[in-house]
Amino acid sequence: MRAARTLATFDDVxxxxxxxxxxxxxxxxxxxxxxxxxxxxxxxxxxxxVGSTGAVSGLPRxxxxxASVILDSPRIADPDSVLAAVRREARTAAREGYRxxxxxxxxxxxxxxxxxxxLLAQELKLDEFASESNAIVVCAFRxxxxxxxxxxxxxxxxxxxxxxxxxRPAFRMYSTGADVWSVDGxxxxxxxxxxxTAVRAAVRxxxxxxxxxxxxxxxxxxxxxxxxxxxxxxxxxxxxxxxANDIVRLCWELAGxxxxxxxxxxxx
Amino acid sequence: MTTIPxxxxxxxxxxxxxxxxxxxxxxxxxxxxGTLGYIHEALEGGEAVVVAVPEGRASLLRGxxxxxxxxxFVDTTTLGPNPGRLVGAWVAWMKERGAQDRPVRGIGxxxxxxxxxxxxxxxxRYHEWLLNxxxxxxxxxxxxxxxxxxxxxxxALQSLSRCHPLIRQDGHYVRxxxxxxxxxxxxxxxxxxxxxxxxxxxxxxxxxxxxxKVARCxxxxxxxxxxxxxxxxxxxxxxTNSIRHGGGHGTLxxxxxxxxxxxxxxxxxxxxxxxxxxxxxxxxxxxxxxxxLAHQLCDLVEIRSTRDRGTTIRLHVDVAH
Numbered sequence: 001m002r003a004a005r006t007l008a009t010f011d012d013v014x015x016x017x018x019x020x021x022x023x024x025x026x027x028x029x030x031x032x033x034x035x036x037x038x039x040x041x042x043x044x045x046x047x048x049x050v051g052s053t054g055a056v057s058g059l060p061r062x063x064x065x066x067a068s069v070i071l072d073s074p075r076i077a078d079p080d081s082v083l084a085a086v087r088r089e090a091r092t093a094a095r096e097g098y099r100x101x102x103x104x105x106x107x108x109x110x111x112x113x114x115x116x117x118x119l120l121a122q123e124l125k126l127d128e129f130a131s132e133s134n135a136i137v138v139c140a141f142r143x144x145x146x147x148x149x150x151x152x153x154x155x156x157x158x159x160x161x162x163x164x165x166x167x168r169p170a171f172r173m174y175s176t177g178a179d180v181w182s183v184d185g186x187x188x189x190x191x192x193x194x195x196x197t198a199v200r201a202a203v204r205x206x207x208x209x210x211x212x213x214x215x216x217x218x219x220x221x222x223x224x225x226x227x228x229x230x231x232x233x234x235x236x237x238x239x240x241x242x243x244a245n246d247i248v249r250l251c252w253e254l255a256g257x258x259x260x261x262x263x264x265x266x267x268x
Numbered sequence: 269m270t271t272i273p274x275x276x277x278x279x280x281x282x283x284x285x286x287x288x289x290x291x292x293x294x295x296x297x298x299x300x301x302g303t304l305g306y307i308h309e310a311l312e313g314g315e316a317v318v319v320a321v322p323e324g325r326a327s328l329l330r331g332x333x334x335x336x337x338x339x340x341f342v343d344t345t346t347l348g349p350n351p352g353r354l355v356g357a358w359v360a361w362m363k364e365r366g367a368q369d370r371p372v373r374g375i376g377x378x379x380x381x382x383x384x385x386x387x388x389x390x391x392x393r394y395h396e397w398l399l400n401x402x403x404x405x406x407x408x409x410x411x412x413x414x415x416x417x418x419x420x421x422x423x424a425l426q427s428l429s430r431c432h433p434l435i436r437q438d439g440h441y442v443r444x445x446x447x448x449x450x451x452x453x454x455x456x457x458x459x460x461x462x463x464x465x466x467x468x469x470x471x472x473x474x475x476x477x478x479x480x481k482v483a484r485c486x487x488x489x490x491x492x493x494x495x496x497x498x499x500x501x502x503x504x505x506x507x508t509n510s511i512r513h514g515g516g517h518g519t520l521x522x523x524x525x526x527x528x529x530x531x532x533x534x535x536x537x538x539x540x541x542x543x544x545x546x547x548x549x550x551x552x553x554x555x556x557x558x559x560x561l562a563h564q565l566c567d568l569v570e571i572r573s574t575r576d577r578g579t580t581i582r583l584h585v586d587v588a589h
Contacts, residue, residue, distance in 0.1 A: 170476060188475050189508040218497065220504045221557035247497045254564050255557050256549040 002131060003215070004172040004184040006165040010036040010138075013160075015100055018123075018130040018174065019138045020158030022151070022166070033059045033104065036138060040102040041065050045136065046093040050082055050105035059104070079122040083129065090133045100133070106140040107154070116153045121201040123157045124175070131175040138162075153194045157201075159184070169194040171216070179205065182212040187223030195223055199230035203237045214243035224255050231263040239264045286403035287410035288396075289441045290432035292417040292425060296328060299414060303375055304332055305439050306412045310373040311338055316365040320344045320358075321377040321414065340365055349384065349586070351395040352563035355402045355546040362409050374411040380424070381416075385528065387584065388568055390456045396431035397453050401543060412436060453542070455572055458580065461532060465523035470507055471516055478507045478520055482531055485522040489529040490587045498565040499585055503531055505558035506581050510535035514579060524587065528567075531583045539573040 007013060010032060023032065037059070040047045047068035049059065064070070069089050071082060090101045103126075107119075123139065130137045139158065141151060152168050155161060159174035159182075169191030176182040181202055187195050202209050211227075213219075219227075231239045244252070244266060252258065252266045291306075293299045307329075310317050317339045319329060326341050333339055342361055347353045358374060366372040383389040396413065403409050413432060417425055430448045434441040448454070468474075468481045482503045486496050503520075510518030514535030521532040545559025563569050568584035 167476060168473070186476070186479075188504050189512070190473065190475050218500050218504070220501055220508065221555075221561060222508065224557075225554075245497075247494075247501065250498075251501055251561060251565075254548075254561055256551050256553070259551050262551065 002159055002174060002176055002182070004159045004174065007160060007162045010039060010162070013039070013136055013138070015134040015136060016130055017136050017138075017160045018127045018158050019136075020155050020161040021138055021140045022143050022155075022161070022163060023140060030059070034063055036102065036104065037064060037068075044097075044099040045102040046089065046096070046098040046100075048086060048089050048101050048103045050086070050103065079118075079125075083122075083125050086126075086135075087129060087133070090129075090135055101135045103135060103137040104140075105138070106142070109145055109150075116150050117197050117201050119150070120153060120157050120198050121204055123154055124173075124181075124198070124201055124205075127157060127159070128175040128178075131177075149193075152191070153197055156191065156194045157198050171195060173198045173202075173211075176212055177210075179208065180210045180212060182215065184215040186217050187219040187226070189220060189222035192220075192222035192226040196226035196230045199227060199239070200233050203230065203234055203239065207236055208238045208240070211239060211241045212243050213241055213245070213248055216244065216248060219248055219251065221251075221255060224252060224257060228257060228262070228264055237263055240267055241265065242267045286400065286406050287434060287441070288400055288403070288432055289410070289412045289434040289436045290429050290444070291412050291414045291436040292429075293414055294416070294418050299325065299416075300328060300332060302436060302439075303329060303412065303414060306373065306375065306436070307333070307339060310371075311336070313371065315371040315373055316340070317373050317375065318342060318358075318361045318365050319375045320361070321375060322379045325377060325414070349388065349567050350563055350569060351388075351391045352546065352569050354395050355398060355543070356548045356560075356563075358399070358411075359402070359547060362403075362406075366408060369408060371408040371410075374409070375414065376411055377414045380428075381419075384586075385526070385568075386456070386459075387570060387582075391568060391570060393427055393431055394453060394455070396428065397448060398542065398546065400431075400433060402546065458570065458572060458582065461521050461530070462523045462525045465521045468520045470510070470518055470520060472511050475504055475507055475511075478503055481520065482522060486529055486585065489524045491529050491585050492588060495585050499531070499583065502562040502565045502583050503533075505561050506531075506533045506583065509558050510537065510579075513537045527587050529585045529587050531585075533581045533583075534578065536578040537573070538575050539571065539579055545569075545571075 002016060007019060013019065037047055047065055048071065049064065049068065050071045071085050086103055093101045126137050129135060141154060143151060155166050156169040156171055157173055159172050170186040170188060171191055172184045173181050231237050241264060249266055291302045293302055307317050319326060319339060320342045347357050362372045362374060378392055383392060415428060429435060429444055430446050433444055433447045435444045466485050470478050479500050482499060483496055486499060507518065510533060514537030518533050518535035523530055544556065545563050549557050549560055562583060566583045567586045570582040573579040
């Protein structure tokens with residue numbers, strides 16, 4: 001079962017990880033990236049770089065193993081095509097005998113013009129891919145290029161991050177099955193907007209999704225409201241919350257959400 | 269005091285709306301006389317009755333009433349000790365019994381001698397005053413509050429009677445000239461925090477720090493893990509209110525007094541609605557759940573809020589020893 005965790009270095013990366021990397025200094029980029037790529041060769045993982053090597057974290061072209069794949073064509077500029085290409089490379093790598101694929105991508109605001117919800121929808125798809133295929137996906141977000149709220153939003157949909165765990169958002173939402181998303185941590189008023197955006201992005205893909213709250217410590221009134229609003233954002237959506245602890249279930253009932261017609265159901 | 273005929277609402281403002289009667293009694297005989305008279309008036313008028321009294325008193329009444337279907341006994345002990353939960357409970361009980369606009373009478377008796385602290389006693393009295401606001405427009409509802417006056421404590425009776433617009437005597441209700449008609453309730457002053465107390469200033473971005481501070485102090489005080497998890501939600505709600513509505517920041521203090529762990533939140537906001545947090549939220553209600561959750565999750569909640577001094581909220585949690 002996947003679980004949220006923090007990586008001190010890329011040495012700690014494991015199969016199925018989807019890492020949100022906030023490099024704290026530009027100087028650290030090449031060394032960290034080189035180590036990530038070199039470990040791929042060591043463990044028998046095929047390297048897949050999304051974007052040009054120079055633009056992705058300052059990765060020198062000659063540092064990339066010859067068998068690596070660089071997905072840098074204008075034809076695959078749209079996110080769905082990128083994901084389809086990555087999935088294709090993962091299947092090819094499996095046929096070629098690789099252990100898995102190591103995906104490296106650097107996200108830039110210019111490549112995410114659709115706003116936070118669109119960006120989170122793309123990240124959730126990548127997360128589902130990592131979960132299903134045991135691929136390792138590292139997404140670099142340079143803090144200097146992104147506004148803080150958007151960075152918080154995207155951090156919330158990566159189960160893993162490198163460096164010191166960001167204090168916000170206090171939750172992490174990630175794939176643990178087909179249309180099943182686990183939510184870890186705390187959902188309070190300070191991250192309710194990020195949670196709302198993440199759930200809205202999740203219900204885009206399917207009319208019915210499950211949220212696993214097994215490792216969610218607490219949710220406050222703003223968080224519950226955010227969940228209900230996200231479910232009502234699109235018609236005919238249904239969210240089943242499973243594994244919630246007794247206090248979360250009590251608060252849900254006290255808040256008045258146990259009622260007919262509610263698109264969010266708190267399962268026992 | 270002015271004598272008013274029993275049971276039949278007149279044009280008097282005190283009786284055309286919610287009738288809230290205090291019934292001081294001494295001994296079982298007087299208790300049964302007053303309460304049974306009240307119940308029989310209701311039954312003759314086709315009204316339902318909800319009885320929420322201590323078990324000993326309930327047994328007395330059950331013995332007299334048998335299986336009268338129009339009378340429902342409810343167990344207030346399941347609500348826990350916080351008087352802040354009682355208005356919501358009464359609304360639910362009255363609505364349940366008052367289907368199809370059937371008038372409902374309540375009999376609500378507090379075990380005053382079992383009040384656990386001065387703060388608890390004060391909040392119990394405040395609840396009685398708030399009932400007048402909660403049911404102000406409910407002409408179909410009325411309530412009798414028996415009060416055991418065996419101790420002959422004039423001061424206690426006077427404090428309580430000020431919260432009731434009517435007093436029942438000898439089968440009649442009379443207008444209580446000493447009833448507090450002011451818009452603002454004269455709260456008892458909060459005692460200063462006990463030394464040593466812990467203090468933390470908070471603003472946006474500090475909710476995790478607030479929870480962490482409270483968790484450490486509560487654990488040190490011996491608060492159970494289950495209660496700590498409830499408290500985490502309650503403190504998040506109150507601190508959020510400070511940040512959103514109380515000037516953007518506040519001050520948290522925690523301390524232990526006797527067998528109670530307290531968290532106090534001070535901010536510059538003002539809570540104008542005295543009923544805030546007392547009624548169960550509806551599903552489409554946008555806000556207003558924070559104080560409700562705090563009342564439901566803590567053993568006592570004290571709220572003091574004025575325009576000039578801001579808001580102080582104290583959350584109490586019993587410490588089991």
